[in-house]
Amino acid sequence: MWAPIYSDNRKIKYSDFKQILEGEIPGIVIKKFYSENQCDEILKKIKEYEITCFEDSKLEHIGPFLMSYTTRKEKYLDKSKEFQKTTHLIFEKVENPFNRINKLINLSLPSFSISIARESERDMSPFVIRVHRKGKSIPIHKDNVNYEGKEYSIADIEYQLSCVIHLQESEFGGDVIIYKNKWNRKHEKYRNIDFGYSSQVASKESCKIEGIEKGDLVIINPNYFHQVTEILGEIPRITLGMFLGIYQKDQRIVVWA
Amino acid sequence: MTDIIWGNGSEILSPDSFILNVTHRKNGNKENYSDVEKIKIIQADIPGMPQNQSEWNNEILAQCTKDAFLKCEIESRDASGMILAKVSHSGVGGY
Numbered sequence: 130m131w132a133p134i135y136s137d138n139r140k141i142k143y144s145d146f147k148q149i150l151e152g153e154i155p156g157i158v159i160k161k162f163y164s165e166n167q168c169d170e171i172l173k174k175i176k177e178y179e180i181t182c183f184e185d186s187k188l189e190h191i192g193p194f195l196m197s198y199t200t201r202k203e204k205y206l207d208k209s210k211e212f213q214k215t216t217h218l219i220f221e222k223v224e225n226p227f228n229r230i231n232k233l234i235n236l237s238l239p240s241f242s243i244s245i246a247r248e249s250e251r252d253m254s255p256f257v258i259r260v261h262r263k264g265k266s267i268p269i270h271k272d273n274v275n276y277e278g279k280e281y282s283i284a285d286i287e288y289q290l291s292c293v294i295h296l297q298e299s300e301f302g303g304d305v306i307i308y309k310n311k312w313n314r315k316h317e318k319y320r321n322i323d324f325g326y327s328s329q330v331a332s333k334e335s336c337k338i339e340g341i342e343k344g345d346l347v348i349i350n351p352n353y354f355h356q357v358t359e360i361l362g363e364i365p366r367i368t369l370g371m372f373l374g375i376y377q378k379d380q381r382i383v384v385w386a
Numbered sequence: 387m388t389d390i391i392w393g394n395g396s397e398i399l400s401p402d403s404f405i406l407n408v409t410h411r412k413n414g415n416k417e418n419y420s421d422v423e424k425i426k427i428i429q430a431d432i433p434g435m436p437q438n439q440s441e442w443n444n445e446i447l448a449q450c451t452k453d454a455f456l457k458c459e460i461e462s463r464d465a466s467g468m469i470l471a472k473v474s475h476s477g478v479g480g481y
Contacts, residue, residue, distance in 0.1 A: 167476065199433045199475065248469075279434040279450075318394050320455035322410050 131309055131336050133158050133347075141237040141348075150288050151352050155307040155336040156174055159233070161327035162346035164293075167223045170294050170369065174219040175258060175296075187267065189364075191215060191258040193372075194386045202248065202280055209254040214346050216255070226294060226369055227255045227384055233346075234373075234382060246283050246374060246383035256371040257386040258296075261303065265366075266359040268325030271312035272351035283383060286374035294369040300362030305347060309334040310352040330354050389415040389460040391423065392471055392476055395451030401429045401442040403468065404451050406423035406458060417463070424468045432456070450475075 133156040134145055141157055148154045163171070179188045192212045199206030216225060234243045246253040261267075278284050293305075310332035319327045331354065338359060339345060349355060351372070358363060360366050374383045393411040393427050399405065403426040408419055434450040436442060457476035 133448070148392055200431050277433060314453040317453045317455045318409065319408070320392075320394075320409070322457075 130157055130304040133338055134233050136158060139233060143238060146238065149348065152309065152311060152350060152353060156338055156347055156349040158338065158341065159345050159346040160241050162294055163344040167345055170223050170342050171219060171296055174261055178215065178219065186368065187262065188260050192256060192386060194257040195281065199277055200280060206248060206251045208275065209252060225262050226371065230292060230384065233292050241380045241382050243382040243384065247279065248281055253385040255384050255386060256369050257367050259358050261365060261366040265359035268321060268353050268357040269331055270325040272339055273312060283385060287296050287377045288375040289351060290373040291349050292373060293347045293373050294383045295343060295345050296362065296369060297342065297367040299341055299360045299364050299366045302359050303363035303366040304358045305338045307336050308351055310354050312352050312354060326354065389417055391419050391458050393456065395456055398444045398448045399424060401444055404447060406456065419475050425473065426461050426470050427473045428461055428470050429472040435474055455457060
């Protein structure tokens with residue numbers, strides 16, 4: 130059975146990383162990566178930010194993410210710099226996610242160094258916060274910076290992992306489903322116009338990641354097709370996402386969104 | 387309103403033209419488009435394509451367009467049947 134590994138001790142074995150990179154498991158769930166109180170503190174700050182900056186519109190993202198700037202590198206880097214102030218504000222009272230991931234990597238892969246990815250000697254955005262409201266879903270897609278981020282130096286990473294911290298779950302819907310089907314260029318013929326792929330890329334073998342709770346960290350190999358089902362509850366689904374780029378030979382990991 | 391077609395890049399014809407295997411057409415397009423069209427790029431927004439057109443060549447165009455899902459905003463069709471279009475890598479904008 131293709132099922133994720135659950136960990137309670139904020140530590141992952143090297144063999145777990147290997148399994149996820151090779152598609153032998155669909156994901157790793159680190160329970161209580163942030164405590165409920167810490168999530169509440171972060172959510173309070175997000176709410177304050179939303180009221181200040183998004184009075185008349187519905188906030189969907191806090192922070193830039195590279196895929197929106199594939200051919201606009203300078204703009205992405207400018208936005209990443211601007212975002213630094215916001216990250217200090219949101220993580221004023223709680224340890225920021227980069228530091229926490231740093232600790233996880235130090236414990237789990239002690240021979241690897243970890244840093245925020247840099248481009249043109251500037252820091253890239255280390256994470257993005259997504260607010261998904263009722264009715265929103267994320268179609269089947271993959272994330273592959275080697276292919277879509279080819280104007281950036283991180284396009285030469287050997288492996289990519291996706292880390293998503295679940296800060297708030299909706300009452301219904303918003304499930305994460307991973308398909309045991311790894312993307313390749315030939316799948317581009319199944320693309321949807323706006324984003325994602327038709328259901329033809331969905332393999333029979335798939336995994337709905339069960340038991341995700343507030344504060345959990347979910348790590349997947351984003352080169353395998355995945356989706357988030359429609360949010361059906363009134364409470365928005367709020368997540369914080371970042372990618373890990375792994376340079377196996379150099380024993381180095383970079384983080385970006 | 388501009389006609390738009392989408393599809394996957396295929397054979398390279400020259401440093402600025404290629405074959406598009408058309409998969410989607412905008413509702414309301416004024417013209418009809420076949421399943422295979424020749425496209426000449428008049429403006430590009432494709433990851434990896436140099437801004438300066440003098441740096442384009444067949445190899446670079448192949449790397450950036452082969453199999454890639456592309457959006458073509460059509461300006462015109464020339465006497466040979468080639469479509470002149472603004473070409474961008476479609477739908478990588480994230481979610």
